[in-house]
Amino acid sequence: MCKSFTRYVSLSSGLLRSFNKISGLVVAVARKRVQDTVNNYGFMQLNKSFVSADDVAKRAGVSRSAVSRTFTPGASVSEETRQRVMEAAQALGYHVNQLARGLMRSESGIVCLVVSEMDTPYRARLVRALTHELQTAGKIAMLINTDRSDGSVDAALRQTLHYRADASILLSGLPDKAITRLCLNSGQRIVLINRDDDIDGPFRINLDDGQAARVAVSAFLRAGCRHLAFANSDVGTPSLMARERGFIAAAAEFGLEVTVVRHGNTVYESGRKIAQTLFTEPKRPDAVFCVNDLMAFGLMDGARYDFGLNIPEDLCIVGFDDIEQSSWTSYNLTTFSQPVDEIVKSSVAWLQSDATAGRVRSANLHAPLIWRKTIRNKL
Amino acid sequence: MCKSFTRYVSLSSGLLRSFNKISGLVVAVARKRVQDTVNNYGFMQLNKSFVSADDVAKRAGVSRSAVSRTFTPGASVSEETRQRVMEAAQALGYHVNQLARGLMRSESGIVCLVVSEMDTPYRARLVRALTHELQTAGKIAMLINTDRSDGSVDAALRQTLHYRADASILLSGLPDKAITRLCLNSGQRIVLINRDDDIDGPFRINLDDGQAARVAVSAFLRAGCRHLAFANSDVGTPSLMARERGFIAAAAEFGLEVTVVRHGNTVYESGRKIAQTLFTEPKRPDAVFCVNDLMAFGLMDGARYDFGLNIPEDLCIVGFDDIEQSSWTSYNLTTFSQPVDEIVKSSVAWLQSDATAGRVRSANLHAPLIWRKTIRNKL
DNA sequence: CGCTTTTTTGCAAGCGTGTGCAAAAGTTTC
DNA sequence: GAAACTTTTGCACACGCTTGCAAAAAAGCG
Incomplete structure (x- = not known):
């Protein structure tokens, strides 16, 4: 029995509602397939009734295989049957069931x-x-x-x-x-x-956090900063810790120590909190590398509004991620840019690569520093 | 043939690679099921081989139905078989195939x-x-x-x-x-x-934009503002337009006209642009309702940094959405809060509601004004 | 213990698709 | 026009699961 395009259940005088009350068995049976008839009650839509390849085949007057082949790129179908199938599919609103295909x-x-x-x-x-x-x-x-x-x-x-x-x-x-x-x-x-x-x-994508940390240190040094600090969360993700370690190591090469503060999550409020502890200390830092842009914003707001510091005159800041807000005038944050496009492209490319081929294991990407206004040019 | 827990293909001396070169037919056949043997080559993982209910059934010594029933809440299985099935499933790493179940x-x-x-x-x-x-x-x-x-x-x-x-x-x-x-x-x-x-x-969830607009107008009036403006994008989404219309209408009730500026997308830069046109006009507005928080931020930055205006002394601003950034000290935006939780709850609740029941068609939710610092208290 | 009632279990059909295989139809060649 | 080839088509099985049905097992009962 060919199911037509519009699918309404014809059940006079509210019979449908009573279905719920009777045993699950009957409901299950009734649910399966209901033939089309003119609806004379209330245009109630039939619950769940996608059109299948069988329906299309019947309407087009071909076998179901023909339908399947029409929607399988590279399969062998004559142009004529393809046309007829497509037409029927169009009319019926057929869509290949990806669940079944996946199966x-x-x-x-x-x-x-x-x-x-x-x-x-x-x-x-x-x-x-x-x-x-x-x-x-x-x-x-x-x-x-x-x-x-x-x-x-x-x-x-x-x-x-x-x-x-x-x-x-x-x-x-x-x-x-x-x-x-x-x-x-x-x-x-x-x-x-x-x-x-x-x-x-697994395929592992990582950033060269150590290199970024080195760049940050030399940027701070060129700006004449001498009291470096690192603002981290205590989430402890490997990449976050790598930035911290890298920053400390790079600073050490120049004989500088780093004040490290870790607090909470990698969010605005944490940066704000860290500003409190960092700028009430006796030797106030004049440069902070924030593990994250969000924390950098919190830190900046804390520095400005709670301590009246000017950025970058009194304080230089570098963030990480280069999120959209970093380019907003209120922050104008100098920060490392996550190479989102590269990350995405290499991920998907790897997913599509041949499984049996000698598989790449990881990608190491570079995060370039985006220069804005939170590091002064010269001392 | 029972497949065991660890699934490696044993193909000595790179035979696997050559699979790619031979005809598609052979690959297809080979793909299906490969029996387990000890891997003596390179621990190559078998491509695609989820464990099925059959495997579990065989291992547990029960029928496949029993396995299915074990994972179907409310089905009839004795405690003993359930135990055995669960154990086998655990050992094999079995997971019900939702695609097949969905079918x-x-x-x-x-x-x-x-x-x-x-x-x-x-x-x-x-x-x-x-x-x-x-x-x-x-x-x-x-x-x-x-x-x-x-x-x-x-x-x-x-x-x-x-x-x-x-x-x-x-x-x-x-x-x-x-x-x-x-x-x-x-x-x-x-x-x-x-x-x-x-x-x-469909189930339609909407906010009472008109009501919000009225609240905005009265908040501006109470602050002593007289030159109202509305910053909109030219996206023209119904809800955005509803805010605009509502604001104009509410202002009209008090005999006030509204300067409407529409530009670009609902983003920061558009707000920035709008600030340019709005504050170079002869009669500068002293209150702006931004259709969106992002635009409000752009507008605020434009007003502050391009025109040296003080907020809220010279200019009052209201936004819409109450996104996270609104509470950041640099902005501290007074804005209408999207009732995200309510939206989500009512959506999902509706999805789970009984299809045959008299179905609700829509929900109208209220967006409360969150008072921060971009509207002054008194004139 | 035998009978009835309930619970558990396996069988088999079906969900909607892809695809090998062989038969049918179409095409080329001599 | 027949033989040799190529393309198209339908059949039927498989994918992994749920579930009605009937048979088997267990439980309740006098």
Whole structure:
């Protein structure tokens, strides 16, 4: 029986509602397929009834294989049948069921993005760019929020397995090695962005934090700064710690010590708090490298409004990420730019690379310093 | 043949690589199932080989149905078999294939979020909150980026159909009615957040923009402002236009005219630009309602740094959205708060509501004014 | 213990697709 | 026009799961 385009259930006088009250068995049976008839009650839409390839085949007068082949690039179909199939599909509003296709091809087209606090400017930008790039690569992004603390990265990767994702991209947290291995063994590909992990198999993208730290130190020195400080969170992510270590090491090369303050999360308020402790100290720093732009903003506001300091005259600041707000006139922050485009491109390229080929393991990207107004030119 | 826990392919001396070169047919056959053997070459992972319910059943010595029932809440399984199944599943790393389950249940558990420019603070917050809420409701979010201009909202909804999403939530753009209807007819539920549409079927969430505009006017009046202006983008989204109309109307009630400036997108730079045109005019406004916090920031920076105006002494400003940056000391923006939590809760609640019940059509939410420092207390 | 009632279990059909295989149809060649 | 080839087509099985149905096992009962 050919199902037509508009699908309404014809159930006179509210019979549909009573379906809910009777046993689950009957509901289940009734749910399956309902033939079309003219609706004389209330134009109630039928719950769940996508049009299938069978419907299209019937309407076009061909076999179901023909329909499948029409929508499979490179398959053998004559131009004539393709036309007829397309026409019928159009009329019926047919869309290939990717779930079923994924089942057959064992390739769902789904890529999971695992991320927490995704409303953070840098993360949001990354997610946006990733989804876009994935889409143009013919994949689709599934977003898994790991805001909850209870081992949720592991739970996220489990979700990833449930949906037979082709790959997972981790922007936050670090999963248990056992789970990672499980994913890898299931044929999933894993990309780790800015998280360090010694497990073999995932593609790791990292920034050259040490180099950036060195650049920061020399920029401060050229500006005549002598009392360096480093504002960090106590999140302790490897990349954040790498910046800290790198900064301390680079400063040491010039015989300078660094005052390190760690507080809270990598957010505005933490920067604000750090300003409090940093500028009430006896030897006030004249240069601060903030692990993060958000913290830099907090620090700047603290310095300006709580201590009346002028930036960059009294105080030079460098941030990291180059989020949009950094270019706003109120901040005009000199900061290291996350190479979001490169990160995204190399991730997706790796996902599409041949699995059996000698696989690249990691990428090390450079974060250039964007000069604005928070470091003075000369002493 | 029972597949064991660790799955490595044993192919001595690089045979695997040569697979690529031979005909597609052989590859396809080889891809299917490969028996386990000890790997004596290089620990190459087998591409794509999730463990299935069959494997678990075999290991646990029960039927496949038993496995299925173990993972189906409310199904009838004895405690003993459940134990054995769980144990086997654990050992094998089994995860129910949601794609296949969705195929049977015709309920994928997928909810699509259709959004453009998702790195905008307000949108990012909404996406974060939505994904979180959906996850706790047992759904999973699929993110569809509609940044490209070419009718991409329609394309997005097509994707939605491809993946048999249970529902779509539109945060950006507005789809063609035909597509919307197609989705609805396929049994999909649609939520429109802050986009107006006269089509019947979707759940529409809107803010009371008119009321907010009235509040803004009276706040300005109480502060002694007399020259009101409205800073808008020329995006022309219904909700943005509603704010504009509401503001003009409310001002008119007090016999005041409003200078309206529209420019570009709803971003910082546009606010900056608008400041240029607004403050070079002969009769400079002393109060500006910005359609958006981002534009408000741009306007504030323009007013302060290009024109040396003091806020709120010379100029009062109100924004809309209450994004995180609004509370930063540099801005301290008095603004209307998007009730993100309410939006999210009501959306997800509606998605879970009974389809056959008398369905609610829309929600009208209130955006309260958050008082900070950009409106002076008294004249 | 035998009977009835309840719970558990396996079988098999089906969800919507892709695809190898062989048959059918079309095309070229002599 | 027949033989040799190529392209197109339909059949049927597979993917991994859910679930109605009936048979089997367990439990309750007099």
